[in-house]
Amino acid sequence: MSEQGLARLDALWKRGTDFLGSKYAILGGAMTWVSERHLVAAISNAGGFGVIACGGMGPDLLAAEIDATRALTDKPFGVNLITLHPELDALIDVCGAHGVSHVVLAGGLPSGAAIAKIKSFGAKLMCFAPTATLAKKLVRSGADAIIIEGMEAGGHIGPVSTSVLAQEILPVVRDVPVFVAGGIGRGEAIASYLEMGASGAQLGTRFVVAEECIAHENFKKAFIRANARDAIASVQIDKRFPVIPVRALRNEGTEKFMETQQVIVTRFQNGEVSQEEGQMQIEHFWGGALRRAVVDGDVETGSVMAGQSVGMVKKIEPTAMIIDELVGQACTYLAD
Incomplete structure (x- = not known):
């Protein structure tokens, strides 16, 4: 790994690593049934930032998942909550009671009450923004960081590509860290978005085939074939x-x-x-x-x-190797 490239990478995503408290500003995308204790802890232990996908969990299940994740890692990780969840208030209370440091709100525009409750116990709030206007509004409302996710992503998607969102939002949202997601499968892409002003990147599809991921073998094989x-x-x-x-x-x-x-x-x-x-x-x-x-x-x-980066998924390997490869690719790119 190029020392010159690594030094440049560290400088480019320092705002992101400082915000997350992780070695690398690489977030694990929150995938329902996939982003649970084992994968989340593995991502955090490898230097990234794991995020629990609460999905349809109730408060008791989420509390147990947070405790179980903390038993597997002493590194920072976050919790992704869906704004439309009928028990959102109770889930936020669980995050507060369990000292969750970062909360990600997804699935819709969060209410002022939800934002205030999360901020009240000192957690850092991350929100998804599909436009520059909405990103600015979320920052004014209290969001500590923004995630922009393009239509190349897996799961529920918007209508605009990652590259266009990055060009629209990164130049005008400077007050808080912005993380780019959607279709990212290699370190060179991460580095290029950092050069554009991003503070880090979020990846989901690449981590589905991690050894630590509990997804069924058939599910992982489908990714590798695709x-x-x-x-x-x-x-x-x-x-x-x-x-x-x-x-x-x-x-x-x-x-x-x-x-x-x-x-x-x-x-x-x-x-x-x-x-x-x-x-x-x-x-x-x-x-x-x-x-x-x-x-x-x-x-x-x-x-x-699955996201369109699924074509870059070639084999089942440890999470640490996936992250090391991404960092190595980013360093080589930045050293050239």
Whole structure:
């Protein structure tokens, strides 16, 4: 590893490492059923910054997960909470009671009350921003850092690419650290965003195949077999039945989802179902599908959420080796 490159890298992401308290400003993306104690602790122990994906957990489960993670690492890590969770207040209280140092709010614009509660126990608050205007508003509201995530990411996605978001937001949001996410699979990309003004990067897909990740072997093999073009966004058939875009690997389930939408549209047009009933059927189609894929290994009908960087996933290896490779690539790039 080039000493010159490493010195430059350390300088470029110093704001990010100071903010996170980690050796490297590489966050683990919060992936439901995937980003639990083992992977989170492994990322933090390897010098990155792990983030627990609370997802649909209740307060008791989250408390147990925080304690279990802390038993595996003495390094900093964060907790990702979904703003639409019905027990959000109680989950924030759990984070406060367990001394969580960093809270990430995702899934929608957080309320002033939620922001105030998180700030009240001294945690650093990180929020996702899809536009420069919203990023500035979140900073004014109390966000201590911003994450911008492009449509190349896995899971629920927005309509704009990472490179465009970076160009729009990095030059104008300077008051707080900004972390870039979505489609990042190599260290050179991390370094280039740092040169543009980012304080660090967030990666999810690369860590799915980590040895410490508890995802089913079938799930990991699906990632290794896939290329970038296999990670597709869910298709909306009819604007009367909106579909929130989700990026996942094309499989029997994604094909069946499109067929199901078409059937529901036809039934609606024939007066056999109401628009509300049809919408509910569409929204319930993927119920439990992510768990089926990650936990049970059903990669045919389950939802194999993956970012377009999946084509750079080649083998199962320890988390530390993944992070070392990313840092090495960034250093080589910066030394040239």
